[in-house]
Amino acid sequence: MGGVSTLNTLKFNSKLCTGCGICVDVCPYGVFTLNSRTIHVVRGDACMECGACQVNCPFDAIQVDSGVGCAAAMIRAALTRREQAECGCG
Amino acid sequence: MRRVRFTLRDRLVLIPVELVPVLPVLIAVVGLDLIGGFVSSPPVVAAILTGTVLFPILLPWLPTHAFSTKGLILGGFVALPFALLAFLSGPNSALWLRATGALTWLLTLPPITAFIALNFTGSTTFTSRTGVRREIFAYIPVMAWMFGGGIALTIARAAIKMLGGT
Numbered sequence: 001m002g003g004v005s006t007l008n009t010l011k012f013n014s015k016l017c018t019g020c021g022i023c024v025d026v027c028p029y030g031v032f033t034l035n036s037r038t039i040h041v042v043r044g045d046a047c048m049e050c051g052a053c054q055v056n057c058p059f060d061a062i063q064v065d066s067g068v069g070c071a072a073a074m075i076r077a078a079l080t081r082r083e084q085a086e087c088g089c090g
Numbered sequence: 091m092r093r094v095r096f097t098l099r100d101r102l103v104l105i106p107v108e109l110v111p112v113l114p115v116l117i118a119v120v121g122l123d124l125i126g127g128f129v130s131s132p133p134v135v136a137a138i139l140t141g142t143v144l145f146p147i148l149l150p151w152l153p154t155h156a157f158s159t160k161g162l163i164l165g166g167f168v169a170l171p172f173a174l175l176a177f178l179s180g181p182n183s184a185l186w187l188r189a190t191g192a193l194t195w196l197l198t199l200p201p202i203t204a205f206i207a208l209n210f211t212g213s214t215t216f217t218s219r220t221g222v223r224r225e226i227f228a229y230i231p232v233m234a235w236m237f238g239g240g241i242a243l244t245i246a247r248a249a250i251k252m253l254g255g256t
Contacts, residue, residue, distance in 0.1 A: 007218070007220065007221065008218045008220045008221070009218075009219075009220055028093060028094035028215070029093075029094070029216070030093070047218065048215070048216050048217060048218045049218040049219050049220060065219060065220070066219065067219055068212065068219075069211055069212050069217055069218065069219045069222045070209055070211065070212025070213075070222075071205075071208045071209045071211055071212065071222055071225070071226055072111075072209050072212075073212065074219070074222060074223065074226060075226060075230070
């Protein structure tokens with residue numbers, strides 16, 4: 001599974017992909033396109049790591065480190081040695 | 091294919107949400123000012139409100155890519171009038187005292203706005219965790235040094251003034 005951008009953690013495994021196109025439908029930034037039943041990562045840098053593609057991919061062909069992106073929550077998680085930041089906005 | 095946008099209206103809706111976590115700080119700052127003048131609240135309140143209200147509104151038009159630098163620039167503009175006021179007030183004071191007085195605002199206010207601006211990454215529809223992590227490592231030390239330097243300068247000025255070094 002290879003990384004597609006240095007700006008985020010999105011990884012796409014073309015060997016597991018069947019070209020169903022769900023990732024194309026759910027991605028809000030047009031990161032993927034479907035050409036003759038093959039998925040292509042065309043805008044890897046635009047990925048905001050929302051995780052919609054990973055959650056919806058039925059074949060586990062996509063991996064991305066998604067979660068709370070609030071700086072205060074991430075700093076709090078680092079200080080309390082927790083792996084995952086939790087949103088504290090209520 | 092659906093696309094996510096982040097219009098002015100979307101950003102305006104978020105302002106009250108951004109205000110909630112800073113409300114206790116605002117109350118504390120104003121309270122400390124009213125009780126005994128421990129903090130000069132107008133500049134601090136201005137820096138906080140700039141980060142929570144003005145920053146989301148001006149976000150697409152602020153220069154640079156990183157939210158922290160956008161916040162530092164905006165905070166710099168907020169600090170300028172207070173720095174100028176500190177420099178021009180008390181014309182009988184020593185020049186170094188007026189200059190350092192202005193410098194304290196230029197050092198302490200921009201990091202306040204910048205930190206609030208950095209936190210707005212959690213509300214946007216286009217920032218990634220990886221990007222935020224990079225910004226934290228790149229700019230939190232800068233903000234901490236600026237703010238810490240400003241506080242240290244304030245304490246040093248107060249100490250010298252108390253010892254009669256004006």
